[in-house]
Amino acid sequence: MAEIRAILAENIKKFRQKQRITQSELAERASISVNFIGMIEQKRKFPAPEMLDRIATALKVETPELFSAYVSPVSELEKLHKAILADLDRAISAAVCKAIKKNCK
Numbered sequence: 001m002a003e004i005r006a007i008l009a010e011n012i013k014k015f016r017q018k019q020r021i022t023q024s025e026l027a028e029r030a031s032i033s034v035n036f037i038g039m040i041e042q043k044r045k046f047p048a049p050e051m052l053d054r055i056a057t058a059l060k061v062e063t064p065e066l067f068s069a070y071v072s073p074v075s076e077l078e079k080l081h082k083a084i085l086a087d088l089d090r091a092i093s094a095a096v097c098k099a100i101k102k103n104c105k
Helices: 004-018 023-030 034-041 049-059 063-067 073-104
Strands: none
Touching: 004 023, 004 034, 004 049, 004 063, 023 034, 023 049, 049 063
């Protein structure tokens, strides 16, 4: 089983990035220092319950969601989608380079 700090750190970062906010913006919303948010995301610190509630509120999630180890199918699909797009981009780039080299001769 994954360590609770690792789950918390991953989830805070995931929810923060999903909302496209920086650590600084999250810190301001939750009335916490930016350094402390960074330390939580690096698994170096663990916040008090009241602070967890403020972080959850700032992230617009329920506090227990910060500890969910469940991997949603949606997030897995998002990862797959990104990987497919990256592969497609590489294939297109290679094809364009190959076509340009053939035409340049």
